[in-house]
Amino acid sequence: MxxxxxxxxxxxxxHARPASMWxxxxxxxxxxxxxxxxxxxxDGKSILGxxxxxxxxxxxxxxxVDGKDEQEAAESLETLVNNLENQGE
Known part of the structure; x- marks a missing residue:
């Protein structure tokens, strides 16, 4: 974990667009x-949540994050949040 x-x-x-990307x-x-x-x-896979x-x-x-691909998932999602400003979000 x-x-x-x-x-x-x-x-x-x-907001909606970055949450959808997430x-x-x-x-x-x-x-x-x-x-x-x-x-x-x-649930991190639920846009409404x-x-x-x-x-x-x-x-x-x-x-x-918990599971067999947890390391890759955690790194990807953290990078996504950190790059939102660069994407105009």
């Missing part, structure tokens, strides 16, 4: 992917 603390640095947060990437992996923020934990967290710019969350 991998747990990473991630901060959203892009100006608009994890779900598309997360769905490629067999591992269980969870996002925990403010005592709420959601992610949007329900209301993750704005500066928000921090825990990425929890």
């Amino acid at each position: 991998i747990i990473k603390e991630i901060t959203i640095r892009n100006s608009s947060g994890l 779900v598309q990437m997360a769905s490629r992996y067999q591992s269980s992917i969870k996002i925990k923020s403010n005592n709420s934990e959601v 992610i949007l329900s967290l209301g993750l704005a710019s500066g928000s921090q969350f825990e990425l929890i």
